[in-house]
Amino acid sequence: MSWTDERIDTLRKRWEAGQTASQIAEELGGVSRNAVIGKAHRLGLQSRPSPVKPNDPAATAAAPAPTPAPAPAAPPKAAAPPAPAPKPAPPAPRPAVVAAPPVAEVEDEEEEEIAVEADSDDDTDEADAAPAVVRPAPPILRSVGPGGFLRQAPGEQQAPITPAPPRRLVPAKPSPEMAGKTTLLDLNDKICKWPIGHPGEPDFHFCGDKVNPGFPYCVGHCGHAYQAQLPRRDRRPAPPLPFGGPRAR
C-alpha cells in the first residue's frame, strides 16, 4: 500500500481527532501501526501526549521541587481575542473537547465544525481579569448538534444505569396506566423512540415526541443520546452489558 493523498488525508483527520495509531492503521488497512506513526511524524503532525515522552526536560530541571501545585487549572476558555501577534500564531491550541459524533457515525468526512460555546458569547472583557480570581462555577461546555440539541457535556454524564430488571414473559396487558402512552406498536420514524422505564414494567413506554429530523429521538433526548467525546484516558469505562455485549470480531 502506498500513501495516496486520500489515505494521507484520512491519516491526518484521524490523528488529529485523537485516534490511536493502531486504530488508524486498522482503518486504513495494509499498513502497520508503526507505519502510521512514522508517516504522521514525517507529515509533521503534532505529537500527542505520549505515554512515554516526559515533559520537556528544561521545565523539569527548572522546577524539580515537589511543588503541590495548587494552581487551579484554567478552564479551556475559547477566548483569544487580543492576540497581538504580529505573525499568524502557528501553535493552534488544540480544543480540549474533541466533539466527534459518537457511535452513530453518520457519513461525516470533512467533519462539520461543531461549535463549542460557553454560556453566552457576550465578550465582556474577562481576558484581563485578575488571574488570581478563581472562577467559582466554570461554564459548562456543550457542543451543539444538528437540529440544535445540546450534547451532554462530559462532566454531566450520568453514572451507568442500573441493569434492566428481568423481562417478563408476557406483554403488559392494556391497563389504565398505559392510557395515552406511546407503546411499541405506536413507534414510527417520526416520533421519539427514547424509552421511558424498562421493558416489562407495567408502564414502560416511549417518549413519543416529534423527532429531531434525521434522528430517532426528539431534540431533548438527542442531547442524552449523543455526547461529546472525552479523551480516551478520561473516559468512563462502558457499563457492563447484560450478555457480555457484541462479539469483538
Add this chain to the structure above:
DNA sequence: CCCTGATTCGC
C-alpha cells in the same frame, strides 16, 4: 503480558 507513541536506521 497488553497497550501506547517516539526514535532509529537499513532499505
Add this chain to the structure above:
DNA sequence: GCGAATCAGG
C-alpha cells in the same frame, strides 16, 4: 520516504 525494530512508559 518508508516502515520494521526497538525503546520506554502506562
